[in-house]
Amino acid sequence: MWQLAHALRDFMQVQAPLTQWLSVAQTGLAAAQRADDVLGEAAMRHSLGLLRWRTAEFQAAIDECETAAALSRRAEWRQGESVALCNTGIALDQLGQTQLAIRRLEQALAIDREIGDGIGEAAMLTNLAAAYEQIGELPRAARLGELALPLLRQTGQHQCEAIAGINVAMVRREQGRFDDALHALEESLTICRIIGAEHEEAAALTTLGLVHRDAGRYQDATAALTASLDITQRLSDSRHEIFAHTGLADVQIRQARLADAADRLDLALDIVDRTGHRRGKVEALLTLSHLHATQKDYEGGNKHAAQALDLARTSGYTLATAQAHSRLAIGLLGLEDVTGCLDHCERALSTQRHAGQRLAQAHTLLTAGHAYQRQGRILLAKTRWRQAHALFDQIGAPERDDTAALAT
Numbered sequence: 508m509w510q511l512a513h514a515l516r517d518f519m520q521v522q523a524p525l526t527q528w529l530s531v532a533q534t535g536l537a538a539a540q541r542a543d544d545v546l547g548e549a550a551m552r553h554s555l556g557l558l559r560w561r562t563a564e565f566q567a568a569i570d571e572c573e574t575a576a577a578l579s580r581r582a583e584w585r586q587g588e589s590v591a592l593c594n595t596g597i598a599l600d601q602l603g604q605t606q607l608a609i610r611r612l613e614q615a616l617a618i619d620r621e622i623g624d625g626i627g628e629a630a631m632l633t634n635l636a637a638a639y640e641q642i643g644e645l646p647r648a649a650r651l652g653e654l655a656l657p658l659l660r661q662t663g664q665h666q667c668e669a670i671a672g673i674n675v676a677m678v679r680r681e682q683g684r685f686d687d688a689l690h691a692l693e694e695s696l697t698i699c700r701i702i703g704a705e706h707e708e709a710a711a712l713t714t715l716g717l718v719h720r721d722a723g724r725y726q727d728a729t730a731a732l733t734a735s736l737d738i739t740q741r742l743s744d745s746r747h748e749i750f751a752h753t754g755l756a757d758v759q760i761r762q763a764r765l766a767d768a769a770d771r772l773d774l775a776l777d778i779v780d781r782t783g784h785r786r787g788k789v790e791a792l793l794t795l796s797h798l799h800a801t802q803k804d805y806e807g808g809n810k811h812a813a814q815a816l817d818l819a820r821t822s823g824y825t826l827a828t829a830q831a832h833s834r835l836a837i838g839l840l841g842l843e844d845v846t847g848c849l850d851h852c853e854r855a856l857s858t859q860r861h862a863g864q865r866l867a868q869a870h871t872l873l874t875a876g877h878a879y880q881r882q883g884r885i886l887l888a889k890t891r892w893r894q895a896h897a898l899f900d901q902i903g904a905p906e907r908d909d910t911a912a913l914a915t
Contacts, residue, residue, distance in 0.1 A: 532558060549578035549587050556594050560601075561706070563745035563782035589618040589627050593634055594605045595787040595876045600638055601746070603785035603822025609638050629658035633671040640678055641786070643825030650679045669707045673714055675731040680718050681826065683865035683902035688718045709738040716754050720761070721866055723905030728758045749775050749787035757794050760801055769799050789819045789827045796834045805841035812838060826867070829858035833871045840878055848878045869898035873910065889914070 532554040539547030556571035572595040572899040579587035596611030612635050619627035632655035639648040672695035679688035692715045699708035716732035719725070732754045752775035759768035772795050779788040792815035799808035816831035818824075836851035848858040852875040852905035859868035876891035896910035 509807050529608075545578050546582040546584055546587075549575050549582055549584060552578060553587065553590060553594070556591070556598075560598050561593065562743065563601075563778075563784055565598045565783060569595055569602075572598065585618055585622050586624055586627060588614040589622075589624070592618070593627075593631055596638070597634060600641060601786065603818070603824070605638060605641050605823035609635065609642075612638060625658060626662045626664060629655050629662055629664060630667050632658070633667055633674060633824075636671065636674045636678075640674065640681070641825075642823050643829070643858060643864075645681055645862050645864065648680075649675060653676065665698050665702050666704050666707060669695040669702075669704055669711070672698070673711050674708065676714050676718070678712075680714065680721065681862070681864050681867070682899070683721075683904070685718055685903065687723050687875045688714070692718070705738050706744055706747065707743055709735045709742070709744060709751070711748050712738070713747060717759075720754065725758050725762055727837065729755065732758065741794060745778050745782050746784060746787070749778050749782075749784055750790065752778075753787070753790045753794050757797065760794070760798050765798060765802060768794075772798065782810050785818060786824060786827075787823050789815050789822070789824060789831075793817070793827065793830055793834055796831075796838070798835070799828055800837050800841065803841065805838040809835055809838035809842075810880075824859055826862060826864060829855045829862075829864070829871075831869065832858075834873065836871065836874050836878075840881070843881075845878045845881045845894060849875060852878065862904055865898050866902055866904060869895045869902070869906065870902070872898070873906070873913075876913065 532551055536548060536551035536555065539551055550607075550734035552571050552575035556568045556575060559565075559568035559571055572591045576588050576591035576595065579585075579591055592611045592615040596608040596615065599605075599611060600608035612631060612679040616628060616631040616635065618624075632651050636648045636655065639645075639651065641662060641716035652671050655671045656668065656675070659665075659671055672691045676688040676695070679685075679691065692711050695711045696708060696715070698706070699711060699877045712735035716730075716735065719728035719731060732751050736748065736751040736755065738744070739751055752771050756768040756775065759765070772791055775787065775791045776795075779785070779791055792811045795813065796808040796812040798802055799805070799811065812831050812834040816835065817829035819831055826845060832851040832855035834849045836848045836855065839845075839848040839851065852871050855871045856868060858864075859871060872891045874894035876888045876895065879885075879888035879891060892910060892913040896907060896914035898904075899907035900912055
């Protein structure tokens with residue numbers, strides 16, 4: 508019986524309702540346990556771990572995957588052990604345990620290479636690329652993603668190919684390379700729609716929305732993020748729903764739709780509280796800080812930015828840590844604490860320069876310029892504004908229209 512449930516897993520993952528997939532996996536697990544079949548139980552624990560991850564029950568996913576890894580070792584199923592370590596790493600990453608997640612993924616990659624599993628190696632490179640993006644190692648993340656893509660194409664792993672393309676697009680967006688990000692997303696979306704991978708389609712649409720937002724195309728951003736939200740709500744995909752709500756809220760802030768943004772962030776934070784998704788909480792808190800600063804409530808903005816900073820720093824989210832410093836700098840400038848503002852700007856810039864995060868760097872330089880202006884240090888202010896304008900202009904960001912006058 509468990510063999511049938513295992514054979515159906517790939518179909519269930521892409522096409523079946525979560526309740527049906529859960530029922531099949533639990534039936535297979537019970538059959539394997541009755542037969543005292545260690546290999547069968549390991550296979551079913553794999554399915555249950557993946558299902559728990561889909562429903563954002565991350566600790567339950569880790570428990571299932573660690574059990575699957577132990578059972579796979581007992582059964583001398585090396586490939587199964589690798590998959591279990593990989594899935595453990597993915598779930599740990601969602602809970603903010605990034606360095607431990609990377610160790611699990613690297614252990615899995617070592618097994619795949621040892622047994623000559625090219626399919627597993629390609630998937631592992633994809634997951635490592637996502638993990639390194641989390642800790643701000645953008646060049647390494649891009650390199651791993653680009654190594655994975657040809658292997659995935661050669662081995663016919665279309666779903667993983669779509670995921671790898673999304674990871675590459677996320678890195679290119681952070682680097683301010685919007686055209687490259689859009690190209691990767693177009694390829695991923697085509698694959699998702701051909702094979703019916705709706706969870707991945709939602710992730711691609713969210714990333715597409717963020718690229719359009721950064722480029723100042725707010726209508727296109729809203730359309731992509733709304734399409735993602737529709738999919739996530741229909742599939743009960745809480746993890747991606749958080750990011751769609753948060754992305755839409757950020758666009759609404761930029762459109763001065765502040766009440767709508769506040770409602771949207773309430774929805775995102777409700778899901779965060781239910782699931783314990785740390786990266787989602789950090790993103791929502793940073794956007795909430797943006798909302799309060801836009802409302803001139805700088806104390807409220809700093810409270811949320813400080814919460815985001817603490818979570819991001821303890822979770823190893825390097826880029827989010829830098830963004831929290833940048834948001835604190837904006838709040839402190841609003842509170843006339845120019846020295847504190849410049850201190851947080853320098854902390855943010857240190858990471859953003861190292862990571863090659865050009866758009867975020869430009870925004871922080873702009874804030875630093877305003878702080879130097881408040882101090883009457885006009886030459887330093889002009890220098891920072893010119894640096895910001897040069898980056899905005901290279902990227903093609905809409906902010907260049909505002910910084911052009913400052914830079915002269």
